[in-house]
Amino acid sequence: MPDAISQRAPAPSLPPTSRAAVLRRFGEPVRIECVPVPSGPEPGALIVKTTACSICGTDVHLSRGNLSLRVDLPVILGHEMVGRVVAIGEGAERDSVGQPLAIGDRILWTHTACGHCFYCTVARQPTLCENRRAYMYENIERPPHLLGGFSEYGYVLPESGRVRVPDNLDDAVASLCSCAFRSVMNAFDNLGPIDPSEHVAIQGAGPLGVLAAAVARVAGARTVSVIGAPAARLDLAKEFGATHVFPIEGTSHEERAAALRALTDGRGPDMVLEFTGVPNAFGEGLDLVRKGGRYLTVGQLGAGETTFSPSLIVKKNIRVIGSFSGDVKSYWKALQFASAHIDRIPFGKMITGRYALDEVNVALERMHALQEIKPLIVVEERAQA
Template structure:
């Protein structure tokens, strides 16, 4: 086995990535070392690359981005012989792994909300110049720190599916749990037709709501939304102004949905969602992670009696549900339709721009490609 491995390194916000080599790590007790099979690009990676998170989070280059991944175990540290469900972990197994809460703060211990842990370790936001170096997953190697939740990937789940599922789908799993019960009587709206919105459409369709409306674009993504269970779509190309989209949704749903999900992250999306959600509706916000402050008509929240909840990321249990969903429903949903083309490490700039420009839903980085 080689003593070094390569990674795509962000040295300056907005600048091209550089492919660099670092010493291949040895696992400390509780840790795993993996070879990355596939890592998909997330919108959060794009935001960090462009510097949108600078000042909001205590991060600075050099960074190895990437946090949606599946990899093959090459070394197992002492005490790391089982995954988070107690299943054996051996060299040659494929795994995904989670961000790591501290485990001893109020949010972790009392509220049981590890996604709100202020000290949570998020690998790709850490300085990669320090050992073990492989903090993110746009690299040939990934390092699973001792406390990190980890799961063996089911045999029937492709590594590229598992990579996308390890962030976008598990985030949607958590958002649906936050939303509460969704019944065949509900009319549901999904704002956004990106990875979050499309995964949400698939999962929501399994709950058989009376109506499932997806608001977004481009047109090919709305076609996929219909294939995955949307009863209606509202195109942002046909309705470029928020007022037109709100009116279209109200007309389709007979006054507004009973449940809505903000999965777009676009400027003004939350104000638009508040306007379109029906009386006594529930509105789950999870797509907006940065950007400028948004103005919301607070009186509408009061007058309509809305319940608004934020939802952030997901925990290792959400990862398990995501992997189980990918495996159980692969006959119903063609998960490959979510994925773009495969890129090597030296093509990461192109992959990131494909994500940024909405040319692809989920570009796939395969570090082994030349």
């Protein structure tokens, strides 16, 4: 039988430019600009026709200048992208888990890891790579230019992981796996196993919190409680597997803590996961988790600060765990989880609006106002001249 790789279709000719949503100054609307498309991929790289890119809370924070990470403006916004391969560099004929890649295949792709620094080799924590390059954070005026998701075309760097998307997932669900869901999967890897006797509480009813409810329930947690707002998001969390929900609107921390302790024989949850991005949630989470429990935080990437008592960590013997981003394993696990459970977990309900590339500012504003859970930028095929 002929090898599948050798039978791939020839790459279509690439346009000289790609329409992309460019951020030039924090706090200002993005502008649709024409950004150069490389003439072809270097060895190990791919060029992809972006089909969709969902909006993450990080996109909103970055556009407003509220991230504690370095951003080299101007940048192409967006980092939860899925696309079809249109050009394959030498040596890039397979994805990162060994599956063959052909022109037209849909993939997700990761931030880079160099593979040779201390964090990549000894610590085996590639998300902390000393030479890491991240999509949406790099200046568009330097080649290869197309390092952001709100763009007709994208460039997959040679050091980036890439994973083929299962056929039973549409672009919207695949895009969820490109950041939100891979961050959740990485968080659970850092958290460690869940025993069927354990109670899990989740701070935040945004996309990450809702997805985390699904993973915790499938993992066998005795109860899964989600704390957040608004009410519609808590209702969605129930559909994803939450056994209990606690609104933050109209309730105090003391009331929520009392309810969770009543649910857990007076102890508090065995583990609490923070996905809010609200600095004050950190202190509340430390108070909620039981003595000897685990507290994991994912959402704290903003520049905000909070006050808490470090003695609480010591007196309660709490393990505090930070979890940042996710590597190619996390992307693969997210895709596999979604593919396995697509018939019983309503992933599609998380996509609450679809927008054209020219409407990206509207989508960002609606995300900021909590009018969307996860809006999707659908990148239409441009007619060739």
